[in-house]
Each structure stands twice: as structure tokens, then as C-alpha cells.
Amino acid sequence: MKLFTYERAASADAAVAEGAAPGTKFIAGGTNLLDLMKLQIETPERLVDISRLPLNTIDEREDGGLTIGALVPNSDLAADPRVIERYEVLSRALLAGASGQLRNKASTGGNLLQRTRCYYFYDTAMPCNKRAPGSGCSAIDGYNRILAVLGTSDKCIATHPSDMAVAMRALDATVVTQKADGDRRRIAIGDLYRLPGDTPEVETVLEPGELITAIELPVPVEGARHLYRKVRDRASYAFALVSVAGVVTMDGDTVASAALAFGGLGPMPWRDPAVEAAIVGKPASDASFAAAADALLANAKGFGSNDFKIPLARRTLIASLRELTGV
Amino acid sequence: MFGFGDKTNSLTMNEPVPESLLDTGAQGVISRPLDRVDGPLKVSGTATYAAEYAVPGLVHGVLVGAKIGHGKVLAIDVEAAKRVPGVIDVVVDFDTFIRNAQQGGEEGAPTQGVKQVDYFGQIVAIVLADTYEAAREAALSLPVEYEYKAGTYDFEAHKDEAETPPRGLIPPHYSQGDPDTTYDAAPVKLDVTYVTPSQNSAAMEPHASIAMWEDDALTLYGAYQMPTSDASQLAKSLGVSVSKVRIISRYIGGGFGSKLGIAPESVAAAVAAKQLGRPVKAVMMRQQVFEATPRRSNTEQRIRLGCDADGRIVSFVHDSLVANLPGESFFEPVGIGSHSLYCGENRRINHDMVRLNLGLTGSMRAPGEAVGMVGVECAIDELAEQMGMDPIELRRINDPLKDPEKDVPFSSRMLTRALDEGARRFGWNQRNATPGSRREGEWLVGIGVAAATRNNQLQKSSAKIELKPDGTAVVSSAMTDIGTGSYTIMAQIAAEVLGLPVERIVMKLGDTNDPPAAGSGGSWGAASAGSAVYLAAEALREQLAKAMEVDPGDLTLKDGEAIGGNRRRSIAELVGDGMEATGEIVPGKQEKQFTQASYGAHFAEVGVNVVTGEVRVRRMLGVFAAGRVLNAKTARSQCLGGMTFGIGCALTEDLIHDPRNGKLVNRDLAEYHVPVNADVPQLEVHFLDERDIHANPIHAKGIGELGISGAAPAVVNAIYNACGVRVRNLPVTCDKLLAGLPAL
Numbered sequence A: 001m002k003l004f005t006y007e008r009a010a011s012a013d014a015a016v017a018e019g020a021a022p023g024t025k026f027i028a029g030g031t032n033l034l035d036l037m038k039l040q041i042e043t044p045e046r047l048v049d050i051s052r053l054p055l056n057t058i059d060e061r062e063d064g065g066l067t068i069g070a071l072v073p074n075s076d077l078a079a080d081p082r083v084i085e086r087y088e089v090l091s092r093a094l095l096a097g098a099s100g101q102l103r104n105k106a107s108t109g110g111n112l113l114q115r116t117r118c119y120y121f122y123d124t125a126m127p128c129n130k131r132a133p134g135s136g137c138s139a140i141d142g143y144n145r146i147l148a149v150l151g152t153s154d155k156c157i158a159t160h161p162s163d164m165a166v167a168m169r170a171l172d173a174t175v176v177t178q179k180a181d182g183d184r185r186r187i188a189i190g191d192l193y194r195l196p197g198d199t200p201e202v203e204t205v206l207e208p209g210e211l212i213t214a215i216e217l218p219v220p221v222e223g224a225r226h227l228y229r230k231v232r233d234r235a236s237y238a239f240a241l242v243s244v245a246g247v248v249t250m251d252g253d254t255v256a257s258a259a260l261a262f263g264g265l266g267p268m269p270w271r272d273p274a275v276e277a278a279i280v281g282k283p284a285s286d287a288s289f290a291a292a293a294d295a296l297l298a299n300a301k302g303f304g305s306n307d308f309k310i311p312l313a314r315r316t317l318i319a320s321l322r323e324l325t326g327v
Numbered sequence B: 001m002f003g004f005g006d007k008t009n010s011l012t013m014n015e016p017v018p019e020s021l022l023d024t025g026a027q028g029v030i031s032r033p034l035d036r037v038d039g040p041l042k043v044s045g046t047a048t049y050a051a052e053y054a055v056p057g058l059v060h061g062v063l064v065g066a067k068i069g070h071g072k073v074l075a076i077d078v079e080a081a082k083r084v085p086g087v088i089d090v091v092v093d094f095d096t097f098i099r100n101a102q103q104g105g106e107e108g109a110p111t112q113g114v115k116q117v118d119y120f121g122q123i124v125a126i127v128l129a130d131t132y133e134a135a136r137e138a139a140l141s142l143p144v145e146y147e148y149k150a151g152t153y154d155f156e157a158h159k160d161e162a163e164t165p166p167r168g169l170i171p172p173h174y175s176q177g178d179p180d181t182t183y184d185a186a187p188v189k190l191d192v193t194y195v196t197p198s199q200n201s202a203a204m205e206p207h208a209s210i211a212m213w214e215d216d217a218l219t220l221y222g223a224y225q226m227p228t229s230d231a232s233q234l235a236k237s238l239g240v241s242v243s244k245v246r247i248i249s250r251y252i253g254g255g256f257g258s259k260l261g262i263a264p265e266s267v268a269a270a271v272a273a274k275q276l277g278r279p280v281k282a283v284m285m286r287q288q289v290f291e292a293t294p295r296r297s298n299t300e301q302r303i304r305l306g307c308d309a310d311g312r313i314v315s316f317v318h319d320s321l322v323a324n325l326p327g328e329s330f331f332e333p334v335g336i337g338s339h340s341l342y343c344g345e346n347r348r349i350n351h352d353m354v355r356l357n358l359g360l361t362g363s364m365r366a367p368g369e370a371v372g373m374v375g376v377e378c379a380i381d382e383l384a385e386q387m388g389m390d391p392i393e394l395r396r397i398n399d400p401l402k403d404p405e406k407d408v409p410f411s412s413r414m415l416t417r418a419l420d421e422g423a424r425r426f427g428w429n430q431r432n433a434t435p436g437s438r439r440e441g442e443w444l445v446g447i448g449v450a451a452a453t454r455n456n457q458l459q460k461s462s463a464k465i466e467l468k469p470d471g472t473a474v475v476s477s478a479m480t481d482i483g484t485g486s487y488t489i490m491a492q493i494a495a496e497v498l499g500l501p502v503e504r505i506v507m508k509l510g511d512t513n514d515p516p517a518a519g520s521g522g523s524w525g526a527a528s529a530g531s532a533v534y535l536a537a538e539a540l541r542e543q544l545a546k547a548m549e550v551d552p553g554d555l556t557l558k559d560g561e562a563i564g565g566n567r568r569r570s571i572a573e574l575v576g577d578g579m580e581a582t583g584e585i586v587p588g589k590q591e592k593q594f595t596q597a598s599y600g601a602h603f604a605e606v607g608v609n610v611v612t613g614e615v616r617v618r619r620m621l622g623v624f625a626a627g628r629v630l631n632a633k634t635a636r637s638q639c640l641g642g643m644t645f646g647i648g649c650a651l652t653e654d655l656i657h658d659p660r661n662g663k664l665v666n667r668d669l670a671e672y673h674v675p676v677n678a679d680v681p682q683l684e685v686h687f688l689d690e691r692d693i694h695a696n697p698i699h700a701k702g703i704g705e706l707g708i709s710g711a712a713p714a715v716v717n718a719i720y721n722a723c724g725v726r727v728r729n730l731p732v733t734c735d736k737l738l739a740g741l742p743a744l
Helices: A012-019 A033-038 A074-079 A081-086 A088-095 A100-105 A108-112 A164-170 A273-277 A286-297 A309-325 B039-043 B078-082 B132-140 B155-161 B179-185 B227-238 B264-276 B286-292 B369-387 B391-397 B415-426 B486-498 B525-548 B571-575 B632-651 B711-723 B734-738
Strands: A005-008 A024-027 A046-049 A058-060 A066-069 A174-178 A184-188 A211-217 A225-231 A242-251 A254-263 B008-012 B059-065 B071-076 B087-091 B123-129 B144-148 B173-176 B188-196 B208-214 B217-222 B245-248 B280-283 B299-307 B313-324 B346-355 B443-455 B461-467 B473-477 B505-509 B556-558 B561-564 B567-570 B579-586 B597-609 B615-625 B682-687
Touching (some): A012 A024, A012 A211, A024 A033, A058 A081, A066 A081, A074 A081, A074 A100, A074 A108, A088 A225, A108 A164, A108 A211, A164 A242, A254 A309, A286 A309, A309 B734, B008 B525, B059 B087, B059 B286, B078 B132, B087 B132, B087 B264, B123 B264, B123 B280, B179 B299, B188 B369, B217 B227, B369 B443, B415 B443, B443 B615, B443 B711, B525 B561, B597 B711, B615 B711, B632 B682, B632 B711
Parallel strands (some): B008 B579, B059 B280, B313 B346, B615 B682
Antiparallel strands (some): A058 A066, A066 A211, A242 A254, B059 B123, B071 B144, B087 B123, B188 B299, B208 B217, B299 B313, B461 B473, B561 B567, B597 B615
């Protein structure tokens, strides 16, 4: 941990004004940032503590959706009766992540911005383009069991570790932010993250000082079945090898609507319209499920020790679709 | 060697000890499931661990690990570190610092000298600062210049260069009869190779030392399992007399072998404290625990079993490859259990060593059996299937009546009884021998069995008991309690023999100022230090008899009172100004005249997810015979912990080195997966009643490692029974099962 200054933001306006300065990071729960700072993977010069800002409520909107304050702890969000009833996939995803202690501390906004768990990103003795741009990627030819098979580049194959964000992606959540100049914007969660390309160190479209203040969930899909299925190396406290978040409605035997997002496969919570197109409007069947898996994995590329994720994702998706459609 | 003069009651185990005061004691506390006497301190956070002593003027040290796998340190930029506010100095002592930890029980210094780097993470310096944070900041960014050399990091690539290691606990090579010819001629043959990965003890408490010098005498608060030999190792490393080194290890937050010998933080702290003239604390970061403390070697085990048509083994071959650093003599004794577990007149048990520039390999819970039993017990399962025989029956047929290599009997052995009792309790007869035949929803369910065995050891140990005029007793020894329950069982032994309530026993462990002991390791702690406590108490009992003017045989001690010769007097009264005695146990001929081991059987039921290949253990049972159980609760806890280790060995634990540069890839608890609560189902433990009169005067055998020995293969065999996929490369993670699972 490098020496840093610490200040507590009195308001969101003050936070964003401070946050734009170079070397500044916001801190809320600190469940990821502090670990990274201790190991000098993150070396901010200044921390602006936003944890006491009044962004910790879950409110119902007039349109029937839910607005989640960015500082709502993961455990509170998972236990909220409205979330359990209307957005079950989100509650399940949250409870599949981390441990009880971590969920008590971790914030909703911070969860979206978790950094990868790539072994080499975590080790400052090793080259890593995400941590030290231009130094090279140790994972591509190294041990990459937990890393990505979709959306990778020749600079980075990191995965995004969040479970919650996968569910949010399936729910079409919108991220509400406040920028350094005070302007607010609303970003569809699918637009929040960036693929690594040549700049894996840039993970989101957020600008310096831009603060996530809330996450909006749209009106819940009526009559939908929800599922969050996480495949992992131990029964708890392990990151997803593959995860599937699904929200599906049926019209008789036909899939009326489907929202499917994936964790453990890509550098962001993954969603591909072609996967949903393969099943929507069609009778639920193993044939269309196989087509969905084909669509998901058409461009999948393994790097050796993570090759198994491709067949694993295929099987997990098919089993998930069976469960979601009742086939 | 210990020299206690006349008051030492010393026993060398040359003869059996059929009578034990623990059987005739009137207090009735031995074997009872008492809560830990140190429990309240631990749950209230008031048990002081090594890193927690508040020492005036303490300086915080953070160790610096090498960032190359092989080569040489050319320069360390000490001034750069000093520019970090709060940093006092960087101590570099290339000659004195130890390259790696020492193995348990050694009297000498471990390999010293750190200018040459032999593995990634080797400790080369210590940064000292007023705060931990400043020391860590400077340590992590300390500029070190290296000369790189090509290292050997890839086990697979260097297998052909394996060499014979020096003799360890067992000889590296053993052969009897003609194993190859008889194997070739056997009507039934099995030839399989099992691979187990490297593992780390991953104790909750990281390695930690506080070093304080007073003139030329060193006191070190350390997290060490064997303070007596650790003090010797430390003294030799520092070039001082062992009489000048005191180690205090009152509480240890798990050791599992990784804290048997001194680790690099102790010498670094001691050297730095000397140079600075102030006490220095050095606590390893979690990543350093993984990189610079002993790991269990990976193993490659080729097992060949040849048997006759009835299943009697005629040829038993267990050839293992293991790894260690250049120059280190320890080899993982993979075949230690194989020497006496099953019949077979023709035998070969070999170990060869691949030298690699990866961290030191050493003892981790049940060195040898924990992974060696994976190969043997999975092979037995495969052989039974090949023969269409029940695997318990195959084991029964091959359960030897005497040691198959030496012409000596077993001191006690309940292998078949444990298997039978376990089969009955677990419902083994419900097993369908056809794999994949039981499905519950998405889960393929199977059960498996494996034998448990762990060699029994006795180590020279001593303890002192002082009977105070107030009727309390103070028991002191350089024995340790590494979370096992030593404090409690020693108190129970003293209480039983002296006829005192346990509350009146004051326990002092973990200080080399007290009588020397072998400490905690190799499951010998309870039997060794426990026997020493017993012998001290026996001597005091004789003194009390004398004070009562009765024959010791006519004396009954209970609830603080002595009864004999139609008189009843309080012990406090008899004690006068106080009494004391020292007990000492010494291993003797009994361990040559009898093969001593504890035995048991593991049963596991697992579910294999037919979609994903995820394995979840559903229930486990361990049936164990380990001599007298000294405390039914702490003994059970030891077995539960061992079985949990077994689950980790079977399913999750896998220490991975990058073969390109020797870098440890997964070096934290997020990515080195020990089982978490959700991985551990209801575990059941059942003890068979047993006494071993050849082992020691308390008739107990080792228990701390029995629970792991055989646990993993029971799980692996259950996986096969569940889904029909034999994975011979542990851990059995979902990726290894996927291809063998039925199409969806």
C-alpha cells in the first residue's frame, strides 16, 4: 500500500468534484480496492470515501421499476423482498458471490467495478497489460484456467468476476452516474464495460471522477422464470468458471422472451443477442438450445487450461434453458 | 541429554507397559469429551499468538521475496526503501538468512545463504519501519537487481533426470523378493499411475516471529510446532549457543507441518533485531506463506499390483517420483503406508527425486500417507472392480497378520474391523458396484471406501508437574498446542493420575525454558508429551503415597483427596511446601519389535453433477482405531479436520507453478482452494475401543493425521462409483470429468 491521502465526501457533488483529480479513487466497501492497494496493484494517491453518502436506499419508481442506491450493501440488496419477488435472478446471483462478510461490506456500485481475478494481474512480479499497460500478457501462454474464452484480445484474456453484474445484464439494468461537472447520465449496463482490445487497462466508459450513484432496474418482466446458475470449483467462495443468468417467459411451449447473460466467459458480463434470437419465438427444444449454445460459443477461443470452459458453458446453458423453459 | 537429576521419572519403551494408571485412576476425566481448557481464551480473542505480543519499542519488519526463479541478487537499493516515510532500514545479510525453512526435528540450521536465488519468492531481505504499512510499502517496491540463470521449473520436462534421494524416515528404495517377475506371472494384474499436485498447509495464522535480544540472549515469540528443536535450528543459524535462544509458542493458529522447522521470518527478525538493537516483528504476507514455507511435493505414483485368482497380492510395487529443491534431503515418503498395509511377498517401494527450482517441499499433514494412500487405495478399488470383487473383501483378504516386510507382529491393528464396522454404519451394502447406476435429478450418486493407516511415532519428550500447597498442579513442557487440544488432554492426564479436578491443573506449554519436548508433529505429540506428563504424575503419586505412608498400589487419588490405609487426607495437605517431578519418555525397542500404526476406514458418498461435473461430498464416515482416545471431543475434531483435508486433497487443493519461470500462480486463499463450510457435509467419526501397550504408558497412538490418510481416495473412489469416470490426476475438478459424462 502506497501512502495516500484520505478524505470523506460530504456530498455526491463534492465527491465528483474531488474524484476527477489524477490519482484519485472512490472507496465505498473497499472489499476489492483495499486488497489491490495492499499488493500495490492499485496505487491511488488519494481516496475519496463515499460510503457515508445517502445513496443507500432501494426505491420504487412510478414506472414500476426499482432504483438501487449505489451504496446499498450486497447483502441488503439480496435480501430485499421486492428484489426477491420481482428480480429473483439478482438476489440469487448476489448470494452466489463472495461470502456473507464480504456481501455485508460490498456496495452495489463497487460490485460492478470489481477488477479481474487473473492470477497474473494480482502479481506485480509478472507482466500484465491491464495492470502495467504494454508490459505483456502472462496469461495467454500461461496458466489460464479461470480466464476468458469470449471477447479476448491478444493483449488480455481477463474475466470480469462479478456475479451480480451478470444478473444486472440479464435484467437490462441502467447505471446512473454523476460526472465531475455535475452532469448526470444513464448508461445501459451493456454499454458500461469495454472490451480489452489494445487498452485492457480501460475497463468501462466512466470518465475520471464519474460516480455511479444508482442502478435502475426496469419494470419486471411479468410471468418470467428466473435462474442464476453458477459453476465453480468449490461450493462457496469461489469465482464462477461459468455462470448463466436467465429471465425467460413462455407462451405455451414457445419461448416468448429471453434474456440471457453469462459470467466467467468474458471480460464483461456477457450477453449476445444471437443467443436469445436462437430460442425466442420458437418452441423450447434441445435443438434450439443447441443452436443457442452454438451462437454463444461460435467465436469462443480457449487458451489451454481454460479450454474446458467452452464445453462447460455449452452444457450449462442447455441445462439452464431446460430449467427455464420447463422442457 | 535432558539431565533432570533424581526427580526424573524416565521410561524407555523397551518393554510393553500393560498396566496404566489411566485405567485405574479414580478421577474419571480421561477420555471424557471435555471442552478445550484454552477455548474461552481463544473465542474471546485473549489467547496471545506470536504476532500479538505488545513489546515496547517494537519495529515492524516486512520480508522481501526474490522476483526471479533462479539466479543471483546483484544489488538492493536500500536508499530507495529509506525514502519511504517511516522506514528505518533494510537488513540484508546474504550469508545468515536462510534459503528455506528447516524440516521438523532437525537440530542443525537449514540451508543458509540467499545471495543465490533458488526459487521465486525466496526471502532475501527485511525492511524495517515504524509501522507495518510503511515497511510493506517499501518492501513491495524495493528495487533489487538480479542476474538471471536458467532454472528447472517443469516437473514433466525433468522427470527423466530423477535421482535417488538420501534416506529419510524410510529408505528411498526398498525391494524384497522378485516383484517384477512375479508381477509378470500373476494371473491378475493392475498397472496404474496416479498424480497428486503440490499442496500448501495454508494455516489460518501466517508464519510470524517477534525477536528480542537482551545482551547476547534471544527470545523469540514464534508460531512454531517444535520449539525445542526450533531453538536449536535458530541458534545454529545465528551462530549462537542454544542456551542463549528461547522460543515461546503459546498458541499456534494451525501448523499442519508448515511450522515444524524454523522458517525464514525467524532468522530475518533475529538478525534485524540484533543489528537495530530493538525488537523486530516479522509476519509473512499470505503470498509469502505460499511461496516461502514448505509445500507438499507433487507426486507421480505408478502402482503395480499382481495377485492370484483369489485376490491375494503376490507382487506389490509402488514407484513414486517426488520433487524438492537442489541440496535438500527431504523426500515425500509416498510409500510409507505401503510398507505394511497389505500382503505381498514380493514388493518394491521406491522414491526418486526430481530437483526443481520451486519452493521447499516438506512435511504437510501425514507426509507420505496423505497422498501415497491415494495411489494405493484407488488402485485397490480398481483391482477389485477388475476382479468383480467387493473392495472391502479384497482388503480383508490382504490384511496381513504380521508385518509383510519384517518378521514382527503389529502392536495393534484393527483395519478389517474398521472396514466392517464402517460398512455396517454407512450402509455399504446399498452400494451398486456398477458405476453411474444411481441418479437423483442432475446428480449421479456414488459411494466409495478406502483404508486409513498412519505410522505411529514416539519422540523423546519431557514434562514437569509442580504440586502446589494450595492443591493445584502446574504442568509445564516445551510441548505445543497447535489447535489440536494438547492443553486439554495433558490436563486430563495429569488430573486422572493425580486425582485432581481438571480446573485445578494449570497448563504451561510452548516455552523452551520448560522441559524439552518433541512438540507437535507426526501425530506423536499426545503420545509423547502425554506420556511425559503421565510419568511426572506417576512420580508425584509415589511421593504422595510416601507422604501418606501407604504403598502406591493402595493409594486412591480423587477430587483432591488421597485415600489409603483407612485414611483420607487432602492432597494439598500432603504436598507440604510443594512437590515436583519430571517425567521423560524415550522411544525404545518396542518400536523395532512391533510395527506400530493406527488404522481405520473411510467411507464417502458424493454427487457428481451430470451437467457440469461439479463434485459435492454428501456424507462421510471415518472409523478409527488409534489406541486410547484421550478426549473424545478433541480426538473427533482431529479426525474431522483430517477428513476435511482429505476433501480438499480430492477435490480442490492444487498449488500451481508456472513452468516458464517457477512462479507460484495461485498464492492466496481466493485461488488456492481449501474446502469451505459448504464443501464439508455432515462428517461422522466413530472410534473403535483399543489400547496399545507397546506404544507408550498411556496406550494412545497418533490421531492427528489418521483422519486424512485415506480420506481423499475414499472420495475419488466414490466419484468413480457415481459416474464411471476414473480420474487419476488430482484434484478431481469438473474439467477432468466433463468429457466422460453422458451427453446431455
